[in-house]
Amino acid sequence: MRVAIYACVSSERQEKEHTIGSQLDALRTYAAKNGMEIDEEFTDEGYSGARLDRPALDRMRDLAERRGFEVLLTYCTDRLARKFVLQALILDELERFGVKTIFLEGGAADDPLSKLMHQITGAVAEFERAKITERYRRGKLYRARCGEIVSPDVPFGYVKIPRRDGVPTHAEIQETEAVIVRRIFDTYVKEDMTVRQIAKQLTLNRIPTPTNAGQWSWYAIDRILHEEAYIGTYYYNRKQCIPIEGAYGKKRQRFKCTLGPKEEWIPISVPPIVDLATFHAAAGRARENEAFSPRNLQEGGYLLRKLVRCGRCGCSCSALTSKQTYGGKVHCSHYYSCLRTTSGFLKQERCSQRRIRADVLDELVWEEVSTRLLDPALVLDAYQDHNTRRSVSSEQDGATDQDDRLKEQIKLSNKELSRLLDAYQCGALELAELQKRRQLVNSKIEMLNREQELLRKIAAEKKKETDIKASLGEFAALVSSNLKRISFENKQKLLRIVLDKVVVNDWRVDVYYNIPLPKPTPPPAEKVSTKFDLRSTCRFRRCDRVMPVVRKKSI
Structure with missing residues (x-):
């Protein structure tokens, strides 16, 4: 009688502890005791039992189909599969191939009574596992809502303190790592370095990484810069894990993490490492940086990138390159195209705006802006107007009323904390319940205090006055004298400061400025430009007609 044995462990921990060896020993002992000679041994180490795409299991099923053995020995039913449906599928397949399956825990699966028992125990075990998983998930959500850290890891800069002496699990600042986090924020904000430059600098300085990998990556820096735990609020239940199908041969099920709805996030108060302003x-x-990434810019390509808007639908215009081959050479043409010209299932829903030649529109707008920047007083007026608008908007925010509201909420929270202590002294609350409620109130008070501190900083910045008119005058004069020698990258930066948007509707171009312009004179009749042609042109079609271009200046 040809016999094969199959053993499986589903976790790396079980693999390291050699629990699969105990299964093999028990199976070999059973075979020797019953006079069976083992022909094949199949082992899956560290592969999830909830999946069928396991290498050893596949080889065993293939050998059974070729009638390579007659009896299969395995320790118990969940070694074949953890799900009842998958167990039934494998057992039915082995039965069709004439293979008798024997479990050390449960006996053979060849008679109707044994099959019934295996089906019942498999269904009950799967139901119990699902129930335990759901209880564990709901328990973690409850503990997180009570302010307890339930995640296995905490962000870089914190250390997880386990539950002890009635104090729930919480996070504390690890100062050696917190210094690195503050350095990353200060370097990014004050020294104007990119995430890649910061990663290179930290690696060269031998600064330890969050995973002790030895080399910092730009992704690690970017994740630190976006982590809200560093301002005092750590979110649990923020991500949803979706299983990835088709990942054949992997030891564990692969998942794709996506952000869940924000209303389902659970905020947990942690000590802040950086201030809100930073x-x-x-x-x-x-x-x-995401909108104006230098890696996506080309010299002479798109000067008005992210500034052009469609005058028909108001949608943003994307920058695209069209390549054509004629004369044995590849010629590239740059255009601004409305995003809605190709979106939409129905043709009637698409935008009818034509593509705009990027080189012509860039030259037209740059000539217009250069003319306006020849007057340094415009830059000074722009600064004064910007300060006026900012101060007016700040006053309209009702900072005083908001500060009074925060003070009232802090006062009510302190009263609530006093009532909890009184209830505990009177014996109305147990110590565990007091600690949970007190932590929630303390978290609320900390958040209110941080919000109040931010309001105070904004009020202090409003009162701060700096005389920079002289420096602005020098800057404006310098820009005006060097406009002809300015580089392509600096042109882009200057246009982002000066312009709000450029709206193109057919052949009409409206330029909207961020700087105040002189009061417009009575509008003249529309003129026809003899220099600029915004249409798409190619070698095989000659465009003799010129387009009217109206330049509109507004604040």
Whole structure:
């Protein structure tokens, strides 16, 4: 009688502890005791039992199909599969191939009574596992809502303190790592370095990484700059794990993590490492870098990238390159195209705006801006107007009312804390319940105090006055005198400061400035430009007609 044995462990921990060896010993002992000679041994170490794509299991099923053995020995039913449906599938397949399956725990699976018992125990075991998993998940959510750290890991810069003496699991600042986090934020915000430059600098300085990998990556720096735990709020239940199908031969099930709905996030108060102003400054710079990444810019390609808007639908215009081959050479043409010209299932829903030649529009707008920047007083007026608008908007925020509201909430929270202590002294609350409720109230007070501190900083910045008119005048004069020699990258930076947007509707170009312009004179009749042609052109079609271009200046 040809006999094969199959053993499986589903975790790396079981693999390291050699629990698969105990299964093999028990199976070999059973075979020797019953006079069976083992022909094949199949072992899956560290592969999940909830999946069928296991290498040894596949080889065993292939050998059974070729009638390579007659009896299969395994320790118990969940070694074949942890799900009842998968167990039934494998057992039915082995039965069709004439293979008798014997479990050391449960006996053979060849008679109707044994099959019934295996089916019942398999279904009950799967139900119990699902129930335990759900209880564990709900328990973790409850503990997280009570302010307890339930995640296996904490962000870089913190250390997880386990539960002891009635104090729940919480996070504390690890100062050696917190210094690195503050350095990353200060370097990114104040020294104007990119995430890749920061990663290179930390690696050259031999600064330890979060995973002790020896080399910092730009992704690790970017994740630190976006981690809200560093301003005092750590979120649990933020990500959803979706299983990835088709990952054949992997030891564990692969998952794809995506952000869940924000209303399901659970905030947990942790000690802050950086201040709110620095964190928001880093977030603002990250958004700007994402929109104007130098890696996506080409010399002479798109000067008005992210500034062009469609005048028909108001959508942003993307930068695209069209390649054509004629005369044995590849010629590239740059265009601005409305994003809605190709989106939408129905043709009627798409935008009818034509593509705009990037080189012509860039030259047209740059000539217009250069003319305006020849007057340094415009830059000074722009600065004064910007300060006026910022101060007005700050006053309209009702900072005083918000500060009074925060003080009232802090006062009510302190009263609530006093009532909890009184209830504990009177015996109405147990110590464990007092600690849970007190931690929630303390977390609320900490968040209110941080918000109040931010309001005070904003109020202090409003009162701060700096006389920079002289420096702005020098800057404006310097820009005006060097406009002809300015580089392509500096042109882009200057246009982002000066322009709000450039709206193109057919052949009409409206330029909207961020700087105040002189009061417009009575609008003249529309003129026809003899220099600029915004249409798409190619070698095989000659464009003799010129387009009217109206330049509109507004604040």
